[in-house]
Amino acid sequence: MSYDPPTPPAKLPTEIVNTLNESTPEQLRDIATYAEALAEHKEREARLEKSADQEEVEERPDDLPDDVPTKATITIKEIDGNRYYYWQWRDGEKIRSKYKSPVNPDE
Structure with a gap:
């Protein structure tokens, strides 16, 4: 493991990077858990919305x-x-x- 801090993704807003850099290791682990669950939730919502849109297209x-x-x-x-x-x-x-x-x- 490197002793250098990790490089944040270029697309990540500066204010989020700054907040993460100021966070404790425990907070960072909680953020990571929450971020993963939130990403899964948003992906599921998008799939459901797409599925509902396709059902509406069905001809009656x-x-x-x-x-x-x-x-x-x-x-x-x-x-x-x-x-x-x-x-x-x-x-x-x-x-x-x-x-x-x-x-x-x-x-």
Whole structure:
């Protein structure tokens, strides 16, 4: 290990370098732990935001009601011998459904 102090990154603002140079070894270790956790948090937030932006870009089917999420799928339910289409999706631990239309027997 060198006896010379480390060279700070050129992109680091001077006021941060000065604050770090005035800090104790214990404070520097706490700062390093916090900085690493903060970097991971900001990277995760950026990934989530990017993922949400991509989901919004998904094209909604023309017949999808406003209160039904894009991820919903169509399922067929039979009630009293009649068949019906329902939009169906997961909402947390629950499965949600919304009536779409009767099943056309000619399909």
